[in-house]
Amino acid sequence: MTKKKIILFGAGKIGRSFTGQVFGSAGYELVFVDISNSLIDLINKNKQYKIVIKSESGDTITWVKNARGIYLKDVVQIVEELADAPIASVSVGQQGLPGLIPVFAKALIRRREKHGDWPLDVILAENMRNADVYFLNQIKSFLPGKFPVRKLLGLIETSIGKMVPIMSVKDIDEDPLQVFTEPYSELIVSESGFKNKIPQIYNLSPKANIKAWVDRKLFIHNLGHASAAYLGYRMNNRLVYIYEALDIQEVYTATRQTILQSADILMSMYPDDFTPGQIHDHIDDLLTRFRNKALGDTIFRVGCDLFRKLGPEDRFTSPISAAIRINKPFDLILKAMTAGLSFRATNEQGKFFPPDKKFFDEADKGIIHILSNISGFSDHELKQITKIPVSGIS
DSSP states (O other): OOTTEEEEEOOSHHIIIIIHHHHHTTTOEEEEEESOHHHHHHHHHHSOEEEEEOOTTOOEEEEEOSEEEEETTOHHHHHHHHHTOSEEEEOSOTTTHHHHHHHHHHHHHHHHHHHSSOOEEEEEOSSOTTHHHHHHHHHGGGSOTTOOHHHHEEEEEEEOOOOOOOOOHHHHHHOTTOEEEOSOOOEEEEGGGOSSOOOOOTTEEEESOHHHHHHHIIIIIIHHHHHHHHHHHHHOTTOOBHHHHHTSHHHHHHHHHHHHHHHHHHHHHOTTTOOHHHHHHHHHHHHHHHTOGGGOOBHHHHHOOHHHHTSTTSTTHHHHHHHHHHTOOOHHHHHHHHHGGGOOOOOTTSOOOTTHHHHHHHHTTOHHHIIIIISOOOHHHHHHHTTSOSTTOO
């Protein structure tokens, strides 16, 4: 077994710039697993990659070393690597998770054969509520009935707050492994999710009530970011960068007020976890980070993927559902959300995010259709929502 090795599923932007950086800086061997053969080939060739930290004071370059890679199709090798590592991370997106779970099941069985009851900790670096519950429920069907999965598998939810912009074709061609990112690098993790001793690593931040911190990310960061994109695009559809939207005072004020309304809901849900002062400082810090011109984060990246961002249990629907449940106002959140129905930003090549083209067809059927069939609000919730005179909802 190897004590300082982490298996990272997903060699994309978050895997390389966030979990890879945090554990690499602590001296861990980084073993990336990815579906992209070309990316894995480059990692194996170079054994390191560059992170360019973008800030108003200039670029800072950090090299992450001691890296290698495995092709996703090499299941036997992956299983052996997982069997001998204390920890793994997953950052493949919600659609990629189902394909990984059978591999983890095989690895747990093999691990027990080799090392007995030595648990495997898995950091679920996904923007997904209750990722631990989903993973546990799914993996049980691939394990023997009496396998002690709760004892031997630590499922660690996270709050991923790091912003990583879309890089230009020119920058990718220059170095396909380099990643541009903001200075922020705190990896918030569930304290109770670990089965082994929690690694003492700089920027690894264990929290007792991870649900509160996951919702803080959703209700404040995700909601605020998307609100700025949708309100900014509605104000001026020629804007390219998110900082340009927030440089418009009307958009900045509306975005901040929307976040504050959502924050009020959050603090009512978790009165023992956050104080108003902490939350307000966090909001102001976020808005400063959103306005980081050097990062070059685009309105397209922040606002696209409309089925997900306007979908059930996401950045707008979760705060609204909670507000209805606890009788809190949500009119500003609803206004920002409905602005997303007319969001039509394109990428550097002038193209839409592919699934969004189907969303546009759904949006043509009207706001109520979206709120009911895409956002998933219940009949009771829709009755409360339609009392709000926003964007023609009545």
